[in-house]
Amino acid sequence: MKKSKILMFVGVLLLGSLFVLPLWNISLEAPQYPEAIGMNIHINKIADMNPSDIKNINIMNHYVGMKDIPEVLPEFKIFPYVIIAMMILGLIIAFKLNYKWYLAWFIVMCLLGTAGMYDFYLWEYDYGHTLRENAAIKFQNPDGTPLAYQPPLLGTKTILNFVAHSYPRSGAYLLFTGMLLSLIAFFQGKKGS
Amino acid sequence: MKNIFKKALLFLLPLGIFTACGTNNSKSNSALAEGAAEKVYVKPGDHDEFYAFVSGGFSGQLAVYGLPSGRLFKVIPVFSQDAEKAYGYNEETKPMLNTSFGFVPWDDAHHPDISQTAGELDGRFLFINGNNTPRIAKIDLTTFETTEILEIPNSAGNHSSSFVTENTEYVVAGTRFSVPIPQKDMPIKDYKGNFKGSLSFISVDPKDGAMDIKFQIIMPGFNYDLSHPGRGDSHGWFFFTTYNTEEASTLLEVNASQNDKDFIAAINWKKVEAFVNGGGGKKMATNYAHNVYSDETHSATSTMRKEVTVVDPRDIPGAVYLLPTPKSPHGCDVDPSGEYIVGNGKLSSNLTVHSFSKMIKAIEAKNFDGDAYGIPILNFEAINAGTVQQAGLGPLHTEFDGEGNAYTTFFISSEVVKWKLKTWEVIDRKPTYYSVGHLMIPGGNSRKPFGKYALAMNKITKDRYLPTGPEVTQSAQLFDISGDKMELLLDFPTIGEPHYAAGIPANLIAPKSKKFYALEDNKHPYAVKSEADTRVERKGNDVHIYMTTIRSHFAPDNIEGIKVGDKVYFHVTNLEQDYDVPHGISMIGANTSELLIMPGQTETFTWEPKKVGVWPFYCTDFCSALHQEMQGYVRVSPSGSNTKLSWSLGEDIE
Ligand SMILES: [Cu+2]
Numbered sequence: 085m086k087k088s089k090i091l092m093f094v095g096v097l098l099l100g101s102l103f104v105l106p107l108w109n110i111s112l113e114a115p116q117y118p119e120a121i122g123m124n125i126h127i128n129k130i131a132d133m134n135p136s137d138i139k140n141i142n143i144m145n146h147y148v149g150m151k152d153i154p155e156v157l158p159e160f161k162i163f164p165y166v167i168i169a170m171m172i173l174g175l176i177i178a179f180k181l182n183y184k185w186y187l188a189w190f191i192v193m194c195l196l197g198t199a200g201m202y203d204f205y206l207w208e209y210d211y212g213h214t215l216r217e218n219a220a221i222k223f224q225n226p227d228g229t230p231l232a233y234q235p236p237l238l239g240t241k242t243i244l245n246f247v248a249h250s251y252p253r254s255g256a257y258l259l260f261t262g263m264l265l266s267l268i269a270f271f272q273g274k275k276g277s
Numbered sequence: 278m279k280n281i282f283k284k285a286l287l288f289l290l291p292l293g294i295f296t297a298c299g300t301n302n303s304k305s306n307s308a309l310a311e312g313a314a315e316k317v318y319v320k321p322g323d324h325d326e327f328y329a330f331v332s333g334g335f336s337g338q339l340a341v342y343g344l345p346s347g348r349l350f351k352v353i354p355v356f357s358q359d360a361e362k363a364y365g366y367n368e369e370t371k372p373m374l375n376t377s378f379g380f381v382p383w384d385d386a387h388h389p390d391i392s393q394t395a396g397e398l399d400g401r402f403l404f405i406n407g408n409n410t411p412r413i414a415k416i417d418l419t420t421f422e423t424t425e426i427l428e429i430p431n432s433a434g435n436h437s438s439s440f441v442t443e444n445t446e447y448v449v450a451g452t453r454f455s456v457p458i459p460q461k462d463m464p465i466k467d468y469k470g471n472f473k474g475s476l477s478f479i480s481v482d483p484k485d486g487a488m489d490i491k492f493q494i495i496m497p498g499f500n501y502d503l504s505h506p507g508r509g510d511s512h513g514w515f516f517f518t519t520y521n522t523e524e525a526s527t528l529l530e531v532n533a534s535q536n537d538k539d540f541i542a543a544i545n546w547k548k549v550e551a552f553v554n555g556g557g558g559k560k561m562a563t564n565y566a567h568n569v570y571s572d573e574t575h576s577a578t579s580t581m582r583k584e585v586t587v588v589d590p591r592d593i594p595g596a597v598y599l600l601p602t603p604k605s606p607h608g609c610d611v612d613p614s615g616e617y618i619v620g621n622g623k624l625s626s627n628l629t630v631h632s633f634s635k636m637i638k639a640i641e642a643k644n645f646d647g648d649a650y651g652i653p654i655l656n657f658e659a660i661n662a663g664t665v666q667q668a669g670l671g672p673l674h675t676e677f678d679g680e681g682n683a684y685t686t687f688f689i690s691s692e693v694v695k696w697k698l699k700t701w702e703v704i705d706r707k708p709t710y711y712s713v714g715h716l717m718i719p720g721g722n723s724r725k726p727f728g729k730y731a732l733a734m735n736k737i738t739k740d741r742y743l744p745t746g747p748e749v750t751q752s753a754q755l756f757d758i759s760g761d762k763m764e765l766l767l768d769f770p771t772i773g774e775p776h777y778a779a780g781i782p783a784n785l786i787a788p789k790s791k792k793f794y795a796l797e798d799n800k801h802p803y804a805v806k807s808e809a810d811t812r813v814e815r816k817g818n819d820v821h822i823y824m825t826t827i828r829s830h831f832a833p834d835n836i837e838g839i840k841v842g843d844k845v846y847f848h849v850t851n852l853e854q855d856y857d858v859p860h861g862i863s864m865i866g867a868n869t870s871e872l873l874i875m876p877g878q879t880e881t882f883t884w885e886p887k888k889v890g891v892w893p894f895y896c897t898d899f900c901s902a903l904h905q906e907m908q909g910y911v912r913v914s915p916s917g918s919n920t921k922l923s924w925s926l927g928e929d930i931e
Contacts, residue, residue, distance in 0.1 A: 135795075136854030143828050143853070147902060220903055 095265030096174030149219025183273020336773030347769030356384030396724030509615030608674035678728030719780030794877030834909030838922030861897030
């Protein structure tokens with residue numbers, strides 16, 4: 085088998101790790117939480133970083149009128165199928181089609197990834213901005229608008245007494261690696277042809 | 278040495294024996310060496326190196342300190358009711374204090390000891406004795422809560438207790454006072470020959486630590502004062518000091534001080550165990566309480582047990598011997614190798630050390646000096662390993678550093694004396710402030726002492742702290758024993774009268790400490806696991822409130838339809854699943870304490886409303902930013918009125 089084919093094959097298989105490993109993590113540090121609490125985001129669920137973390141985040145967030153973190157988002161029903169579809173497609177490409185298709189697969193993955201991140205941002209925006217009218221505590225920005233509690237899409241941000249961290253986790257790193265391999269496979273194939 | 282002895286005597290006479298006499302009464306701070314503060318300073322946020330579990334004596338409790346800082350972390354309620362934690366007040370823990378005498382919400386807690394595996398501390402459980410109404414308690418060191426209390430029948434003044442064998446096969450309970458066994462109405466003057474002393478061997482289940490009296494040895498009517506297990510070669514033996522071998526029954530101060538030598542009773546418990554396993558011993562009818570607390574139901578049950586196996590030592594040849602020991606010995610301490618048994622004669626100025634190997638040889642050679650009630654008395658010279666001459670006044674208790682050195686406390690001359698095993702020479706002495714009782718080196722009662730610190734527990738403090746009226750604190754003093762000379766580092770106040778302590782490296786316990794109780798494992802019969810399930814039920818005059826707490830409200834928070842004459846049970850479940858987030862609850866006029874409910878736990882208190890009105894309850898533990906808002910009301914109607922039973926949360930808002 086050609087080297088490019090193997091690279092493409094391995095790259096596609098790495099997507100499978102998303103069914104086991106978390107994609108993303110949002111954690112919160114505060115004086116009262118020296119050990120940080122947080123959640124791991126998988127392609128099909130949001131899970132506790134440590135036992136009962138999500139419950140504790142909800143308890144704290146209810147003071148400012150935030151909604152509970154859902155265990156399952158509607159997107160979680162679709163994501164696994166998208167991943168499976170891309171894996172099947174990728175394997176067909178790897179075995180049957182030539183290197184030019186590797187690039188096509190890579191570009192589709194990039195588009196899907198961007199769409200996923202945008203969707204994630206929309207959820208974060210809604211989660212951080214939609215507050216109950218009768219919240220016990222209402223904080224305002226200096227301009228008088230209600231304070232938002234949106235966690236960062238990527239990076240670290242201070243929200244009141246919390247420092248929120250939002251970073252990719254092992255699943256995402258393997259996903260990126262897989263995509264990178266498909267790109268390398270493309271150049272390898274191009275060089276060989 | 279002689280000088281100190283004479284000087285001490287001079288002080289003794291005018292002041293009277295057994296009051297605090299400072300023979301070393303140089304103004305104390307000068308005793309503190311340079312750099313002591315740095316050695317005990319634990320930076321804010323840093324953790325101590327050792328846990329010290331210090332008995333609370335007449336407080337009935339056990340205090341947890343950090344070493345070297347001396348900071349108090351927790352008072353664990355054991356034998357006494359504790360309003361701070363609702364222990365002995367809530368319905369769940371009341372059964373823990375049940376005895377054959379009924380509810381006894383106090384005891385005199387003396388000697389803590391930590392469980393061992395292969396002669397080393399394993400940090401699973403801690404045992405402590407209740408002296409007054411004989412009991413042994415077990416504390417679970419993942420929760421730092423008392424989880425089992427076993428009453429000891431045929432016993433009185435459970436003092437030579439609660440020490441464990443090398444693999445925690447047994448924890449012992451030895452009677453200080455001999456009594457008629459079984460109890461009966463008889464003249465006290467007929468004590469001699471008729472009263473008996475019981476030594477109880479309580480088996481500890483290796484899986485869950487469950488305690489059970491395996492057998493009681495019915496000994497002659499001496500006073501059994503302290504004890505220690507053998508280890509190494511002497512594993513399988515247990516040693517108990519005795520006093521009042523005169524068997525006097527009045528003015529013991531004089532009458533129990535007549536014999537030049539009392540005894541250390543050496544018990545070959547493996548022999549007795551084999552005898553009992555082979556069907557030996559007698560089943561004796563009796564009545565004693567066995568109380569067990571479950572972390573699943575968050576409740577205790579008390580069962581009355583009706584039988585105990587008793588054995589007569591004369592029926593088991595070779596199981597029990599008496600080692601002559603001068604003079605009214607208190608401490609009975611076995612060195613880490615198990616070879617040396619130190620008997621501290623309170624009224625002697627010498628320390629007598631017995632040799633285990635010589636003891637075995639003397640037994641084989643039948644080198645006896647008669648017997649007491651059929652129990653052979655071994656020849657003193659044949660078993661004596663050596664004597665520490667004129668080490669001080671009033672030796673009480675000895676610990677070991679694992680480096681061949683021993684440390685003995687001297688009550689009357691108020692000092693700790695360091696001496697060497699095998700050569701029996703005194704190496705160092707340091708004054709204590711004042712009247713030191715016991716001493717603790719972490720791991721002291723094991724094959725592996727952690728010989729870095731020694732903690733002396735003092736009876737009297739007088740000029741050491743700001744005065745607090747006639748009652749001043751008792752205290753502990755920390756010595757650095759890592760060098761040739763002991764160095765006083767710190768003294769700190771203690772709870773009650775500390776009798777003994779057990780110390781252990783923090784890393785053997787801290788990683789296993791529980792952070793909260795999983796709600797899904799809560800099997801309390803009145804637990805509710807969501808607000809949707811909260812309710813109020815009436816059964817005649819009993820009203821059961823199934824309530825939950827979470828930051829920052831109770832569910833329900835308004836309850837109506839309670840009547841004067843009702844008995845109201847508040848069953849409260851804390852729905853939190855976060856470390857260090859308990860909630861409390863108290864009810865105006867309740868004749869009990871508040872509850873302090875750990876995350877995931879259910880607790881119950883009862884309230885019998887006596888007055889018509891609308892009465893508030895509230896959270897007693899500052900739990901959140903809106904803690905002050907965490908409250909509710911109960912409407913109490915006249916008895917016989919027809920106010921409907923109802924409950925609600927937030928309904929008039931939305
Ligand atoms: Cu509260």
